[in-house]
Amino acid sequence: MRSFLFYLVSILVGALFFAFARWLGNDYLFFAGYTVLQFIVLATAWNILGGYCGYVNFGSAAFFAAGAYSSVALHKLAAGIDRYFPESLAGLAHAILPLPIPVLIVIGGLVAGLIGLGTGYLTLRLRGAFFAIATLALAVVLQTLIVNWDFVGGSRGAYIIRPSDVPILGSYIEYLFLVMLILAVIAIAVARIIERSRLGFGFATIRDDEVAAEACGVPTLRLKLVATTISGALMGMAGAPFPYYIGYLEPGSAFGLAYTVNSIAMPMIGGTTSWVGPLVGALLLGTLQQIATVTISSAVNLLIVGLLLVGFVIIAPKGIVGLVQDFMRERGPEGSRPTWRSWLSSFANMRPGAR
Amino acid sequence: MSFDLLINALIAGILLGGFYAAVTVGVSISFGILDIVNIAHPAFIILGSYIAYIVNQTLGIDPILTAILALPAFYLLGSAIYKVYYGAFEKRGQDSLRGLAFFFGLLFVTEVMLILVFGVDYRYVQAAYIDQTLHFGFVDLPLRMLVPCVLSLVMLGLLQLYFSRTFIGRAIMAVSQDQLALRLMAADPARIKRIAFSISIATAAIAGAFLIVIQPVEPSVGREYIGRVFAICVLGGLQSLPGTVIAAMLLGIIESLTATFYGPSWAPAVSFGVLLLTLAFRPAGLLGR
Amino acid sequence: MAGPLLQIENIGKRFGGFVALDGINLDVAQGERIGLIGPNGSGKSTLVNCMCGTLQNETGRVLFDGHAMDGLSAHRRAQLGMARSFQLPRPFNTLSVAENLRVPLLFAARARHGSHLSHDEIEARCHELAGLVGLAAKANRLPRDLTQVEMRKLELARAVAVDPKLLIADEAMAGLSQSEVDEIVALLIGMNERGVTIIMIEHIMRAVMAFSQRLVVLVTGKKIADGPPQEVVSHPEVIGAYLGQ
Numbered sequence: 001m002r003s004f005l006f007y008l009v010s011i012l013v014g015a016l017f018f019a020f021a022r023w024l025g026n027d028y029l030f031f032a033g034y035t036v037l038q039f040i041v042l043a044t045a046w047n048i049l050g051g052y053c054g055y056v057n058f059g060s061a062a063f064f065a066a067g068a069y070s071s072v073a074l075h076k077l078a079a080g081i082d083r084y085f086p087e088s089l090a091g092l093a094h095a096i097l098p099l100p101i102p103v104l105i106v107i108g109g110l111v112a113g114l115i116g117l118g119t120g121y122l123t124l125r126l127r128g129a130f131f132a133i134a135t136l137a138l139a140v141v142l143q144t145l146i147v148n149w150d151f152v153g154g155s156r157g158a159y160i161i162r163p164s165d166v167p168i169l170g171s172y173i174e175y176l177f178l179v180m181l182i183l184a185v186i187a188i189a190v191a192r193i194i195e196r197s198r199l200g201f202g203f204a205t206i207r208d209d210e211v212a213a214e215a216c217g218v219p220t221l222r223l224k225l226v227a228t229t230i231s232g233a234l235m236g237m238a239g240a241p242f243p244y245y246i247g248y249l250e251p252g253s254a255f256g257l258a259y260t261v262n263s264i265a266m267p268m269i270g271g272t273t274s275w276v277g278p279l280v281g282a283l284l285l286g287t288l289q290q291i292a293t294v295t296i297s298s299a300v301n302l303l304i305v306g307l308l309l310v311g312f313v314i315i316a317p318k319g320i321v322g323l324v325q326d327f328m329r330e331r332g333p334e335g336s337r338p339t340w341r342s343w344l345s346s347f348a349n350m351r352p353g354a355r
Numbered sequence: 356m357s358f359d360l361l362i363n364a365l366i367a368g369i370l371l372g373g374f375y376a377a378v379t380v381g382v383s384i385s386f387g388i389l390d391i392v393n394i395a396h397p398a399f400i401i402l403g404s405y406i407a408y409i410v411n412q413t414l415g416i417d418p419i420l421t422a423i424l425a426l427p428a429f430y431l432l433g434s435a436i437y438k439v440y441y442g443a444f445e446k447r448g449q450d451s452l453r454g455l456a457f458f459f460g461l462l463f464v465t466e467v468m469l470i471l472v473f474g475v476d477y478r479y480v481q482a483a484y485i486d487q488t489l490h491f492g493f494v495d496l497p498l499r500m501l502v503p504c505v506l507s508l509v510m511l512g513l514l515q516l517y518f519s520r521t522f523i524g525r526a527i528m529a530v531s532q533d534q535l536a537l538r539l540m541a542a543d544p545a546r547i548k549r550i551a552f553s554i555s556i557a558t559a560a561i562a563g564a565f566l567i568v569i570q571p572v573e574p575s576v577g578r579e580y581i582g583r584v585f586a587i588c589v590l591g592g593l594q595s596l597p598g599t600v601i602a603a604m605l606l607g608i609i610e611s612l613t614a615t616f617y618g619p620s621w622a623p624a625v626s627f628g629v630l631l632l633t634l635a636f637r638p639a640g641l642l643g644r
Numbered sequence: 645m646a647g648p649l650l651q652i653e654n655i656g657k658r659f660g661g662f663v664a665l666d667g668i669n670l671d672v673a674q675g676e677r678i679g680l681i682g683p684n685g686s687g688k689s690t691l692v693n694c695m696c697g698t699l700q701n702e703t704g705r706v707l708f709d710g711h712a713m714d715g716l717s718a719h720r721r722a723q724l725g726m727a728r729s730f731q732l733p734r735p736f737n738t739l740s741v742a743e744n745l746r747v748p749l750l751f752a753a754r755a756r757h758g759s760h761l762s763h764d765e766i767e768a769r770c771h772e773l774a775g776l777v778g779l780a781a782k783a784n785r786l787p788r789d790l791t792q793v794e795m796r797k798l799e800l801a802r803a804v805a806v807d808p809k810l811l812i813a814d815e816a817m818a819g820l821s822q823s824e825v826d827e828i829v830a831l832l833i834g835m836n837e838r839g840v841t842i843i844m845i846e847h848i849m850r851a852v853m854a855f856s857q858r859l860v861v862l863v864t865g866k867k868i869a870d871g872p873p874q875e876v877v878s879h880p881e882v883i884g885a886y887l888g889q
Contacts, residue, residue, distance in 0.1 A: 056455045058394075122635040129392045132455050133585045134634050136394070137627035140582055144624035155620075198750055205736050205747050211698060212734035214718035215727070217752025217806060221717070257578075261463055268456050273738070303467040310460035313453050314443045 006192065007185075014181045022174070030177045034245060036286035037180040038238050042259060043266035043278035044187040045234035049227045050264070051272030052200060054207035055128050059119075059135035060263035062142045063232045065254035066115055067108030067239030072152045072249055074099055074107065075160055098163065101179055105240040112236020113229045115142075120228035124221060143255045157250030160243040176245050180238075187234050191275040194230075203227060235263070258302060262286075265309040271321025280320050359493040364615040365608060366494060372607025373504030374569060376511055376600045377562045378580060379587040384555035386585075387593035388531045389548055391440065392451070395458040396584060397577035398465035399556055403429065403563020404478075404572045405469060411480040418480045419506065422564035426557050433556025436461070437549045462577070469574040477571035485568060503565035508600070510561060514554075515596045527551040531594065579623055586630035647710060649674040649841050650810060654704035655694055657687075664690045665701070666865040672810070677836050678843045679856030679873065683886050687865040688845050689731050692812050696728050697721045709809065722752045725809035729802070729816050731845075733795040735787035741798055742770040742783040745805045753807040769805070776831060777801045793819050800828070804835065811835065812843045817851055829855050849887075853877070861886065 021029040042060060049055050077084055078097035085093045099107070115138075123134040147155045162172050194200040202223045205213035214220050243249045262285065270281025285305060292301035316323055378400060385393040406425055407418035444454045484498040518524040526547045566572060583606065591602030606626055613625050650672040657665040665687045672678055682688055693699040695706055697718035706713040708726055716724075727748070736744050749766050761769065774783045777797035779790075787795060800816040813832065817825050829851050836842050846852045852859070852873070859876040861869040863885040869876045876882055 050452065054452050056452055058459065122631065126634060128451055129386075129455070130589075130634055132392070133394070133581075134631055137582050137586075137630045140579075140627040141624045141631065144621060144627075148620060201743075201747070201750065204738060208736040208738055209734045211718075212730065212736065213747070215696065215698065215722055215730070216748040216802065217719050217722040218747065219717070219719050219751075257463070261459075264456060264459065268453075272452075299467055299470050303464060303471065306460050306464040306467060310457060310464060313457045313460060314439065317443075317453055 003192075007189070010185050010188065014185060018178065018181065021177075027171065027173055030171075030173045032290045034173070034177050034180050035290065036282065037177070037184045038242075039262055039266060039286045040184040040279055040282040041180070041187045041238040042235055042263040043270070043282040044184075044191050044275060045231045045238070046263040047267040047272055047275075047278045048191055048194060048203075048234070049231040051267050051277065052194065052203040052207065053224060053227045055124075055224065055227070056132040056264070057135045057228075057231065058132055058260060058264075059137075059139035059142075060235055061255045061257070061259040062135070062139040063112040063116065063235035064239035064242070064259050065142065065146065065251070066112040066232075067105075067236030068242040068249060068254045069146055069152055070108045070111045070236070071104045071240045071243050072158050072160065074104060075243065076151060076158070101176070101241050101244065105179070105183065105237045108240030109233040109237040112239070113233030115236075116228040116230075116232025117225060119232075120225045124224045124228065139255060139260070143251055146251050146254075153250065155251060157248055158243070159248050160246075162244055162247070173245075176241055179241055183237060187238075188275050188279060190230065190234070191278075195274060199223065199226065261302065261305055261309070262289075265305050267319070269308055269312045269319055271319030273318070274321065277319050277321045284320075360615060362493070363495055364611045366496065367500065367615075368608030368611030369604055370496070370500040370504040370607070371611055372600075372604030373507045374500070374562075374565050375583060375587060375607050376603035377503070377507035377558065377565055379584045379591075379599050379603055380511055380514060380596065381555040381558040381562065382584045382588050383591070383593070383596065383599045384527075384551055384558075386588055387595075388527060389551055389555075390531065391552065392455055393458050393552075393555070394455070394581055394585075395462035395465065396555070396559060397580040398462045399429070399432070399559035400563045400566060400580065401469065401572060401574060401577040402465060403560040404567040405473060405563075406560070407564045407567050408478045408480055408572070411482070415481075417482050418564040418568055419502075419561070422560045425560045429560040430553045430557040433553035434549055436556065437552040440552075441545060441549070462581075466574045466577060473574065475573055475575075477573045478567070479571040480567050482568065499568050503568055506561075507565060510558070511596060511600060514558075518596070523547065523550060528594075582623070582627035582630050586626045586633065589630065589633050648672055649676075649709060650695070651707040652691075652695065652704070653707070655691065655701045655706070656703035657690055657694055657699065657701050663865050665694065667704070668862075668865075668867050670860060670867065670870070672841060672843065674809075674841055675836070675839065676841055677833070677855055677857045679852040679859045680843055680845045680862065681847070681849075681852060681859065681886065682862035685864075686862045688862050689814060690865075691862065692728055692814055692843075692845070695812070696726055719751070722748070722806055722808075725806075726812075727752070727803040727806035727808035727810070728812040729796075729799045729814055731814040733792075733799040735790075735795060735798055735802075737787050740784050740786055741774055741779055741790070742767075744787070744798060744802055745770045745773050748802060748805040748807075753805065773801045773805050776804070778827075793824070796820070797828075808840060810841045810843070812845070814845045815847065816844075817846060817848055825851050849877075 017033070021033060042064065045063075046057060046060055049057055075098060078093075078099070081090055081093045081097060119134060119138050120131075123131045146152065152158055194203070202213070202218050202220075205216065205218050206220050206223060210220055239254075242254070246253070262282075266281030266285050267278040268281070269285065270279065271277025285308070289301045289305065292298075292304060312319060318325070378397075381399075382393060382396050385391045385396065403422060403425065407421045410416050410421040411418050440454065440457065444457065484502055487498045489496040489498065489501070516524075518528050527550065530544050530547045530551070566576075570576075587599060587602045587606055590605065591598035591600075606629060609629065610622055610625050614622050648671040650670070652668055652670040655665050655668045656663075668687075668691060680688055680691075690699065694701040695713075697713065697716060697720070708721065708724060711724065713721060736747065739747070746766060749761065749769055753761070771780060771783055774780045777800060779794060779797060779801065782790065782794065787798065790798065796816055796818065800813060803811055803813070811832075817828050820828065825848060832842055832844065832855060842855075844852065844855055856873050858871065859869070859873040860867060861876060861879075861882050868885065869879050869882050877887060
């Protein structure tokens with residue numbers, strides 16, 4: 001019953017926002033909203049490995065860019081079918097390509113997921129600190145590879161031309177917004193399902209004490225690989241539509257530091273123990289940054305994010321969600337009858353593995 | 356393949372490696388001995404570079420001299436950071452996630468603040484030896500690389516002496532291995548660790564001066580060094596200073612050869628690639644532990 | 645079943661230059677109650693870690709239930725029925741006492757009656773285990789609300805939750821009162837009577853003598869005695885190295 005309610009509410013909220021933005025008739029809201037939704041996906045994805053398992057990923061940009069560049073590569077393939085495909089396959093290729101965005105998303109997710117799996121397999125046997133450093137390394141290596149790969153434009157970048165016909169809706173940005181909205185709901189749903197499952201329970205034990213988890217029979221390496229793959233895949237899925245959103249993609253922007261910093265800062269500020277934290281963090285910080293970029297400058301807005309991250313990590317390690325939880329716990333006596341507060345917190349399911 | 360080119364590339368690599376050792380020694384201390392993953396170390400190095408730059412611009416003082424004068428300030432900075440780290444994280448118990456996020460935040464904030472103050476233009480210093488090169492036959496020894504390399508080895512030699520001969524130095528080496536024994540020797544582990552961490556940040560001042568002597572600097576340069584520093588650290592076997600020097604030289608040579616024969620656009624991938632491979636296949640380092 | 649449940653053959657482990665274990669040989673038969681004693685730092689916990697897969701031994705091998713444990717991860721060995729408690733308790737700090745006990749039930753416990761435990765059965769078993777060590781009242785509390793002694797009891801209960809064939813209790817009774825010690829000894833003997841082989845590592849000689857059918861003594865990484873408790877405690881080398889202290 002609770003799950004049904006969750007999906008209903010999230011679809012309603014999304015639909016409402018969409019209708020509101022449409023009614024306003026201002027495309028800017030769609031552009032800004034897309035960015036915020038993108039961050040919701042990235043933050044939620046990061047948190048699956050970072051918050052639930054305790055393994056920090058400093059290479060979110062790498063997975064995001066992997067998804068983005070998969071789309072670019074496929075776009076280039078579609079633009080030059082007769083050049084790249086033998087005669088026998090050209091007909092088939094013309095029928096399939098260019099691929100629609102949802103398919104690109106799936107492919108971006110697969111590519112990024114595989115990269116996550118590979119990186120994890122190489123480094124997850126070591127301590128969490130080494131894994132974190134390895135993810136840093138991954139981002140740089142991947143960026144260097146892309147910079148040197150002329151097919152996708154290398155350092156010169158690549159232009160992506162939007163298709164002329166738009167499925168379902170009026171303008172292209174509305175279509176992209178809708179796609180990202182659905183992706184955000186999917187990401188949150190995945191996080192929520194994990195939290196309430198045996199998998200999420202295992203994640204929590206890994207985060208709390210990996211050695212003890214092993215002694216209790218938890219297959220830690222396998223679970224960590226699952227987390228890395230799912231997390232990476234979701235990030236790649238967020239990146240797949242990006243070239244179509246931005247029109248021109250070059251490695252500097254695809255591998256931008258903003259993605260890495262935000263995907264870490266949003267869950268850590270929002271709260272890492274449940275899906276609510278990344279959502280809250282992304283909504284707050286994402287909106288804040290949109291305002292700051294327009295009013296001040298993009299460098300200052302990143303500075304604010306960085307300072308907030310450091311501040312929260314020191315002072316409020318449980319994030320906004322944690323602060324709210326503490327506040328609620330202090331007000332209500334233990335064992336009192338269910339109040340609207342306890343109902344709210346069980347709806348948000350604020351502890352992984354709790355049933 | 357021209358022999359002259361090869362020899363010069365090798366020598367450039369060795370000189371570069373000497374410099375890399377200075378850059379890395381701070382992390383060898385904080386990560387290898389204290390088990391603190393200070394990924395913000397490159398940010399402090401860049402900070403040192405910019406301080407050297409300002410003093411050089413306004414007062415005309417040699418950058419390396421500036422760094423030596425700035426050592427106390429960096430030492431205090433290290434102390435302050437360690438106190439925050441200790442109070443917020445180590446005392447509360449195991450939570451490496453937050454520690455990592457903390458240092459990442461520091462790295463990031465430092466970089467952005469430098470961008471806001473100095474902008475993204477490359478900065479460089481003026482000093483007598485920067486444009487000079489010694490020639491021995493076909494071998495070229497640019498002084499701007501030779502001076503930092505030699506001084507770096509001197510600095511590492513002094514540190515090695517400190518760690519093996521003085522009481523505090525030996526206490527620092529011991530603190531990673533046996534805190535109880537340390538307490539019994541009437542040394543406070545927290546204070547010892549704080550001293551060690553402060554030393555590690557102090558080395559960043561010197562490394563920063565070396566950096567801006569060798570190459571022009573802009574705020575994001577620090578991030579390239581994260582991979583190099585940890586690659587050298589892991590390759591060199593974490594706790595060993597001699598291992599750090601050897602690993603640094605090795606990485607310097609590999610990078611130099613790659614840049615000479617394959618082009619500089621592949622350079623960043625080299626150190627990070629080495630790091631990934633080392634972590635995957637020989638995490639105990641070349642010399643093992 | 646024929647053959648010993650556990651065979652430790654020539655186990656060796658070094659940490660850098662320090663030899664922690666030096667060619668340990670030990671056979672444990674099904675259903676035995678073994679006491680493992682020795683001074684601090686003699687390698688008892690290291691031996692347990694090597695047996696259970698938390699550490700990799702450099703030489704020798706471990707055979708459990710006829711299977712070679714070479715290369716098997718710790719979780720796999722737990723699933724095969726080898727459980728241990730940690731000398732310094734390692735609870736899952738964000739999980740309640742009951743949830744701590746649920747972990748091994750979900751991931752390690754051998755299926756009972758040929759089928760997986762249902763959600764309600766698991767809940768019941770969690771509370772049963774908590775009650776077994778006197779933590780029933782605190783089943784929904786977090787480990788940080790427990791005393792040191794209660795954390796040790798949780799540690800032991802969690803190992804019991806694995807439903808093991810072999811249970812290794814590593815100094816589970818440190819700091820317990822006399823009556824609590826007797827309780828735990830009775831608990832372990834009861835488990836043993838139901839078929840669980842148990843190795844008890846302890847410094848509390850009263851408990852060790854009451855519990856063990858066989859006593860093994862480890863000193864600086866070597867096994868110096870292995871036999872009936874009364875004989876072993878009168879052994880001059882054992883008295884000199886450990887008991888005389």
